[in-house]
Amino acid sequence: MKSAGGLKPQDVLVLLKMVASKDRSWRLVDLAQELGLSLSEVSTSLERSKRARLLDSSKKKINWPALLEFVLHGLKYVYPAEPGPICRGVPTAHSAPPLSKEIVSNDNDHYVWPSGEGTVRGQAIEPLYSSVPEAALKDPALHQLLALVDALRVGRARERELASGELTRRLHDA
Secondary structure, rough: OOOOOOHHHHHHHHHHHHOOOOOOOOOHHHHOOOOOOOOOHHHEEEHHHHOOOOOOOOOOOOHHHHHHHHHHHHHHHHHOOOOOOOOOEEEEHOOOOOHHOOOOOOOOOOEEEEEOOOEEEEOOOOOOOOHHHHHHHHHHHHHHHHHHHHHHOOOOOHHHHHHHHHHHHHHHHH
């Protein structure tokens, strides 16, 4: 039997970028450039997502029910995260939109992806992939999706519930 080569964190990043892209005619080179990945990384990512049945055989169409199920129920187990030391970075989870509009947190309760480009001090959350902070700063829609995913990975019950509802709505509307 051929090795399945399971999903990698950058695969989730690529899939979420596809979700965030309103223009469904994206190209590999665009995904690579916008996500800080190489062309070969994007190509192999799409292949892994196809094998995982998160993309169709053309690697252009997302299997929405499967992606939603994986994000809501599997991601926090496959790619867990724990809050780390205080640092400067890019807001994520409940500290970033859309949850920051619904959850009031004090200055000591922010979560951030460590980044020199960041403007907020908070507890470090390891991003799904090293290029996440820069990619999120380039694309607000992607930033929101990644922040919602992080709320599932590290959030408390209320944050997870709000993130789950918002992700469900966004993936159904996409």
